[in-house]
Each structure stands twice: as C-alpha cells, then as structure tokens.
Amino acid sequence: MRNDQVTLFSLPKAFTGHSGVIQRNAVRSWVHAGHPVILLGTDEGIAEMAEEVGATYIPDVAMSDLGTPILSSAFQLASAKATTPYLGYINGDILITQSFNLDVSKLGDDFLCVGRRTDVDIEWEVDFDDEHAVAKLWQIIADQGQLHPKTGIDYFIFPQESSLLKIPDFVVGRPGWDNWMCDRTWKLGIPMVCLTNHLTVGHQNHDYGHIKQYRGKAWDNPETDKNRALQDGVHRDLEDCTWRVNETGEILPRYRQLARMHSRLARFGMQGIVIRCLHGLRCGVALLQSQLYADVLLTVKQSRSPESAKTQPAS
Template sequence: MQENALRSWHALGLKILIIGDEPGTGDIAAELSCGHIEVVERNSSHIPLIHDLFRTAHTNTDTPYLAYVNSDIILNTQSADAFASMLTCDADEISDFLYVARRRNIPLSEPIFTGTENWQDHIRRLDEKYGTWDDVFAIDVFMFNRGWLKDIPHLAVGRAGWDNWMLFNARQQGCAVIDGSHDCAVFHPLHGYSVTAGGLQAVTVGPQAYKNRLFCGDPICTIENSATHQQQAGRLNMVSTTPPCDPASYAVDTDKRFAADIRAIDRQLKTGTSAVQLADNLRTILWRAKVTVPALEQSVDMHAFSHCHQALESLLAQNRITEAIRQLQDYMGQAYLAKLQSITHDGGRPIYIWGKGEAALRLISFLDRHAIFPVGIIDGLKPVAHPEQYGQSKLPVLSKPEAEALLATAEAKPYVLIASVHYLSIAQTLESMELMAESDFL
C-alpha cells in the first residue's frame, strides 16, 4: 500500500520527505530521490509521535506551506490541482489555515505502477465501480501554512483521535478550516489493522487512542462540524453562507462500502493472508458497516470461512446487503454469543450495557436477534435519582453510583457489556469495583 502511495506522490512531482525507519523505507526513498529522516520520537509502545513528525518536517524544510499525508493515501492529478488552487486562491480574509479532505475507500491490494495500465486510470476505474466516502471523522490529508501549528501534544500516529485534534486545535487558534473534499481526490485502500497497529481494538479504543482523545474536546471535531470554508471548483466559500455542495453525494454508502470490503477480502484470499489478518480485516469490515463488532475476539478457521464467504458472495449477488452484513456479524460473533448465552441462560446473570450512544443501540439490536435481552443501561454521566428510560425497550438507565450499588448488592451478579469509545476508562472503573474482564464484563 505504502509503495503505491509514495509512487503516486512522486509521479505528481511533489517534494517528498519520508520520516521513519520502517523496513523498506530507505530503499524506496533512495529509488524515488525523496528526502528521508530515519529518527522519530516514539512512545513506550514504539508508536511514532505526531509532535515529533511535524517538528522534524518544519526543521528540515523551508517551504511556506507543508502537507502531511498518511503513507497509504494515493493522490492523483486532481489532488495536485486542488492543492495548487488552494495556495493561489484569492481569499483576503484567510491568513492561517488548515486544509483537509475526506477520503474515498477503494479495494486495492495490487501494485498499480506496473506499466500495463495507466495508474490514474486504474484508480479512477476502481473508484467509479467500488469507491465510497469514508466518515467525516477519518482524515488523512492536512495542508497548512507554516508558523501557527505549535505546541502539539504527544499524540500517537495511527490511533484514533489525533487527526480530530488537528481540527480542534485549528479552531481553537482561530484558523480557517478548509474542506477540500469536493475538489481534492484522496484514495484510501481498504485494509485491516493487524499487521502494523495491533488490531482494530487497539486503533479505535486502545490505550493510545484513549490518550489521544483526551486532547480532542467534546464533541469530537470532524470535517463536517469544523469546516469554516469549502473548496468548490477552485473557489473558497464560507460554510456559514454557502450550502454544502451536493450533500447527497457525500453520504457514506454503507452497503456499497461493505460490498467493496468483501471484494478486498476476495483479493486477499487469492494473494494469501494469515488467519490473524483475516480475522482483523473481518472485524474492521463490521466496524465500517456501522454494526456491533463482537467484543470477544475469535480466530478464523480459513477452511470454515470458505462456507461463510460463499454465502456472502451469494447474498451480495442478490443485493441483499443487510442479510450479508448479519451473516458476517453472526459468523464473527459465535464465541461472543456462546459466552453471553452461557452467562444468561446457564448462569442466570442479568446483562447491563455501559454506554448510551449509537454503539449501545447497535449492540441491543444484535443481541435482540439472538434472544439475549439486557435488563438495563449504565450511563456514567447520568445524574443520580433522575428517572430515565432508553431505547424502544425502555430499559432503565442507572447512574454510576446506582450501578456501583447494584453490582455490590445484587443477588445475581450483573454482567456488563461496554458499548462506548471510552472502553478503557469504563473497564478501569469496573476493575476498581473488583470485577474482572471476561469473567464479569466485556
């Protein structure tokens, strides 16, 4: 993936500085005559830190503008034209700015610089057939003028939240935030996270993601709620005075994205993938499909998965996308469901869900399909003695003190399912109540 991305930047004539010492980095930097700095500050988990990446880039360049692009992102001529248009636009009211763009997901695992087909035509063809917009909180491209981006906290790259902090910081400093999604092409090959990042759980709700989010403010900043201007056909328009361009065209097509994800799995199965990689890729697909990802991770038997894969292909061919998503969810949730059924049916323990957002609604929907019925919701922010019910089932909502009292005194010890991006802090709270992961909560 990284080689495709770097070669696309080089083909566009962009000046490239690669920072890091991952295997193969030096070779591709030498081949493409890119700048290369191996040393980068890392945290205790050996993850590169954003503040040092940006400090190094500032110190070793002299251009008035810089751009950070994640190393798997493919750019094309449209991207370069959008960057150039931004830097030459006539916008007197803008001095300091942060330019961002939403990415397009495409199923791509093969090299595109093979000489058999024009690489831009190859990307365009994939995008037309399979491409979908990613969510507004996922940002991989940042362009900005030199000088204002300072005092970056120790944020971990490749973990959720650091990109949202960039938007939060820009707004806090009064900078213009330019949404270039309409003009700037940003292509993101679909992938999982097992190889380089420790898996979906680590990337989205693990310790480093949790630390990143502590700096992000509330609500979390996205392109949608943070942009002050939009770039449209080379012109900058203020969001407050100009309606968003073609809002329907920016909608996340979850069904199309799921189909593209399964196509990406097809390619990985043909080219070879490990059981660990496949399991993480399948969990990532469910996450992108905006359904519950079973919290109890399970390995994938490559032979057994072939039956599930055939069923998915059949359902997709009939355009029965919802059924296909459920088919994969049930396959990946076998161990999770078996554990919960044992807890409720055999152990007689009631289930409570800690979390009151969209994740909780998705979890309730998944459990309902399998006749597992939670009896209540825990909301750490709920005021004490304030009666509240949640969802169509009108589940009672407990405050944190009420939950603590229940967990300490209930005859049948409740089992807690965490449905929140704040998984780590909730897990720590439950452990402080002398509850144990998996035995008492997931």
C-alpha cells in the same frame, strides 16, 4: 498553492506484505502528482522507498513506549527540513489522484486544508510510469470507491509557519488527534477548508494487524487511551469546516460554520474584551450572510421549478 509547493510528509509502517503494496502505491502517487516528499521512521523498507522516489528520509523521529512514532516530533522534523511554503501530513495509504492549483490569498497567513477520502480495495502495485495503468487506477477509484464519512481525516495541509505545527505528543495511527487538529482551528480562529469537492484522494483498505496490544475496535490499544487523554474531550471533524472549495477550485465561505466559530470565540476565547467583541460582530455578519445566501438559493430553486415555469407569461 500548487502540488509542487506542498511538501507531503508521512510516517509509514513497514513495507511488508499488503501494507508494502499499498504504501508503495501511495508514495509513488504523491511523487507522480508533483509533491516533494519526506518519509520518517525506521521501520523496514522506509529508507529504500525514500531512495527509490528521491524523497527526503528522516529516521530519528521520537517513538512511544510501544515503538509507534510521535506526531509532534514528526511535525517539527518535517518543518525544519522542508523548503516549500506549505506542508502536508498524509497517511501512508492515501493516493493523490490529481494536481491542484488553489488561490489561497483570501484565507490569510494561516489555515488548514482537509477533505474526505474515497475507500477502495487495491491489491496490486501500480506502475506510475504507465499512464494507462494510472488512468485505470483512477477509474477504479471513481467507479468502485466509497466516500468515507466526514469523521475520517487522512491529510492536513497548512502553511510552513502555521501555528498548527505545535501539537501535543499524539501517537500516529490512533484516534483523536485529527479531531483535535480540527478543533484547534476553531480555537485559533483560522480557516478550515474542505477540499472534498475539488480533490479526490483514495484510501486503500487494509487490516489493523500491525497494532500492538490491540483490543475492542481494531485500532484501539493503550496508545489510544493516551491520545484520548490529550484530545481532552474535544471533537470536530469535516462537518465543522468553515470554508469549502467547489469543483472549479473556487474557495467559498460556509457562513453558518463561520458564525458558530466566531460565537464560540466571542464567548470562550482567551483574547481581550475588544477582540471577543469583534468575534461577536463577525458572528452576526456571518449569520446575516448565511440567511442572504439561503434566500438566494431558494429564489434560484423556485425559478427553476416546473411550477414556476408554468406561471411564466408567454413571450
């Protein structure tokens, strides 16, 4: 799975003020990294941004009563228009800092890739035709950025035919739907892969002045209530990823999380008794693998400790 095989789609806000600066940076970074791009919505400047970078523009996305785009509509429209084997929803303030090339064959036909973001203050437009300016930006992210907690999820990559394309009518930019997506992978028994150690993405900090009828926390409003109702109390985040990618791009299982997922499916899954028993068996295997993996790590750690070195016989 390469950048050029993943069409990124997004629902930007109006390209005005500081939001315009950081969104132009974000979209240009996606194109610079080699992604095909789809921009959806009718807010000011979206059509012009799409034209500038050669992105596909789709204006007719469904809206909430407050005029905020509905994610289920965007997912279906982007899937119908994209021609790549993979899709990725991404928030309009996220910078893609690098290329990637992952062998996803071991994950099967359906999976979800997610990862943590690095928060950074960016106040200027970046010229992505100037490699020195781009290199400076990446260095600022590395030096000044703060890794966000595992609860923040700003991009979702999945196959074009993924079962994750069918989502409730969540409103974009409000809490809840990202946690629902993570929980959905557990209910379906499909891999959720953490890319944090392999892919750095920059989140350009901003205010929440665009949110209508906000209250309490800056992103809370009546649309938040709707999202929470659709979320139905479930909460999973990046801590629940069942697979991870290391620094060299190798995809590795997280055995304890796999065991937890299969245990849940064995107890509460909607499949027949045979399938649920298979999940129970997989839970046991994953627990055994987890213990073996922990034993290996402990042995390696002990062999490298100073106390161990002192007890080694002289050669």
